[in-house]
Amino acid sequence: MGSRLFQALADGVLGGGVYGLMAVGLTLIFGVLDIINIAQGILVVLGSYLSYVLWVHLHIDVFLGLLFTIPAMFVFGVTVQWFFIRPLRGRERTSMSLLASYSVAIIIEGVLYQVFGSNYQSIQTSYTTSTINVFGYYIPYIYLYGFGLAVLFVVAVYYMLYRTQFGRSVRATMQDQTAARLIGIDVNRVAAITFGIGVAVTAAGGMVYGSINSFNPNTGADLISRLLAIIILGGMGSIAGALGAAVIMITLESLVDVFWNPNWSVVVFYVVLVLVLTFRPQGILGRKEARAQ
Template sequence: MTTFLQIITNGLMLGGLFAIVAIGLTLIFGIVKVVNFAHGEFLMVGMFLTWMITTRMGLHPFASVILVVPAMFVLGALTQRLLIQPLMGAEDDHVQIFATVGLSTALMNLALLTYGADIANTPTFGLRAPIELGPVRILTGQLYIFLAAIALVIALQLFLKNSQTGRAIRAVAQHRVAAELMGVNVPRIYILSFGLGAACVGLAAVLIAPLYPTSSNIGTYFVLTAFVVVVLGGLGSIPGAFFGAMVIGIVDSAAGYYIGSGLREAVVFGLFLVILILRPSGLFGKRMTLSHLS
């Protein structure tokens, strides 16, 4: 029984990690309707910024959130304004996707040019210390990530439901043309939304950096699962991304223990394909998307 509880706990902690990476991705898609294939490289940039601030200033990694999150917001806003926005009128929507793929490649090679292929290790400041919670054990940093994922979902939901800007964002997500006719500045909402999505992944980078080594390809490790989480939870659904991440985290943890670590990804993507065939809109795609918030 203790082993089973530990597997579930590990899965929930892993799900929190996947969720905090996926929330920014689903936020961007739910509003701008663009699949950002540079999302993993945004995470990589944020992790390198966290490493630089922590090692050169001697600060706790979490203190770098003051600089990393605004910097990532600016990066996301500039990406939307300078790269995506000029392509919004293109006849083929795939052009925008190819643009983000190009940005992904450019950022990855820029990181290689700047930092080389070496791995950067952010000081942990005790975030790898284990915590005993009854019969189970988790890392301090994992608990912070899980709690931060919950707080982020709640904060975004409150922002989208209760603020004037949030209502404008929901209007654009529901029907861009109608929102524009009602006086909403759609291009500005797109820039803001892309910036918020990048800021979310900046928060994820700050929390993840002390637990994982940073390298130029670290984003690929997380973003593939993040795409699975986003589709599983329903494209554009913030709560769906969270609960989808919990499902994937538990499945990943259980598969690693009962089947073998080498087959974990096969099981996760196999489950993803089954759910995609049975419910193409995802587990929460009909009920919990940004456009259906009330």
């Protein structure tokens, strides 16, 4: 009983950190641009494929490969925002941005199918096969490193937001885009860079996810549904809330999987989401006030 409980808690907390890492970029984009990037799930998968190619074909260590994949995904994110999201204007901007990001997701998924096919792939490295013994339970190093990356990225984002000049511009844009323009902030530049950062995070999330799970181009659909549930539960736009919600939900899912029935773990995931939002619609760390546009 005790070992099973520890196993469930360890898998939940560390796995939740991985999902939190993937959700950080999505909630950052929403917090600044006030849009939901439906393409975030397939972008995580794209990050997995990039790490897969670097490791399998070029024999570059997956963590060293982040030095290539993170900048590449940042540039890709800036490009997507500049050409697909920035031109959207008017009262229908939010709904149109959903269609735009969905279109980007379909394009990426189609390209991945053409290049890699529909077969499942996985990134098998020493990080996935090597384990550490904690109280008799063997934990793969990739879980520990993934959780560490999640904490590192959250700290880095908070440092950027509260300790840099660009971060002050970001926070001003999050609060009121019109006022930000009036005081001389280039809102378009802030939006493009922030979107790029949000997409760049998926490079790390995709690498860790692909090292733990098998993936194919269709994996993005399942990922985006989970990531949306996590950021809604954590509070839309709350980075700490996203990480906390990910740990809570994946831990709960792990407990149900171990002590009840694996077939019910996903159901319980979404039932808890509905129950929490019934009593706290703004999420765990969300705020009730609306933001001016």
